[in-house]
Amino acid sequence: MSIIAITSNTSWYLYNFRKNTIRSLLSEGYQVIAIAPQDEYSKKLEELGARFIHIDIDQGGTNPVNDLKTLFGFKRIFSQNNIDVVLNFTPKNNIYGTLAAAMHGVKVVNNVAGLGVLFINERITSKIARFLYKFSQRYADKIFFQNEEDRTLFLDNHMARKEKTDRLPGSGADLSRFTLSPSADDGVTRFLLIARMLYDKGIGHYVEAARSLKQKYGDSVEFRLLGFLDVSNPSAVSKAEMQAWVDEWIVSYLGVSDKVEEEIAQVDCMVLPSFYREGVPKSLLESGAMGKPIVTTDNVGCRETVDHGINGFLCEPRSTASLEQMLEKIIQMLHGERLNMGIRSREKIEREFDESIVINKYLSAVKELV
Known part of the structure; x- marks a missing residue:
């Protein structure tokens, strides 16, 4: 029986974003090992049927010392x-993970889920990270990209060979879990932003x-935030900053949730003014x-x-004025108009972003490599 490892920088990510991929691999008869830092979701990965390794x-x-420890940690596991x-x-x-796998003859499938801050600044750390990406990806057997711009950037910078690359529709949406949920027509227009609380995600705007x-x-308007706060990132929003906004009655901070569908169901529009890659x-x-209208930036991804x-509507990245203009368009719509726009969202996700497309591509890649 072939053994498939699946790795991430948090167990939370594997459980919340790749749960159905793990289930599909198990149903195909593979053994699955989940490799990530241990947290409260590690046990849930084991309950799915995966073996967990911290x-x-x-x-x-x-810190290069910490990164070397990660490299040798992967090497030991492999x-x-x-x-x-x-x-x-x-x-x-x-x-x-790619470098360690190459040392032990393990086939590698990578997922480039956005490039974050690596390509929006010229700090020495970003330059080093770009070099490491370029060096390591020569050993990958398959590289999935979530948008064409990232794929083109890798190809133009000779960071990957075209025949090893492929496109995915993001990480997809589970259409059986996330179903049409019209908001209440009570005279209040509610907006929600779900993300790690980073300024690069447009939280400040x-x-x-x-x-x-x-x-x-x-x-008659409400603005909500949901996601990890005060994370280890130079762009992170602090707990004190969030509390000041809440005390000013500008936003409601909802913390984090494993049942985001319950929070999404209550609102009229989803917002993400990100200028992150x-x-x-x-x-x-x-x-x-x-079935929610979307306001986001005309930005990669x-x-x-x-x-x-x-x-929905696209606003200019890094522009509060443009974002405000698009949010006001949503506010000034009739409730029924927002619902109709949301139905168009559902149709688009069904057509282009069904999670089953993603899972089937992974299963095909694994079958090809084993």
């Missing part, structure tokens, strides 16, 4: 387990737009599947989810 990954850090194929997710796993629109529309944001796919004026 590895230390400093996901937001740039030397002790007869793994046939490894599926890597998240940047450090794509780099160090969202708050500024909310402040202005709250002054204009008062209690996204893959295709999961929150936009899932909210679209639930984000623009794929919106047909402007049909199922």
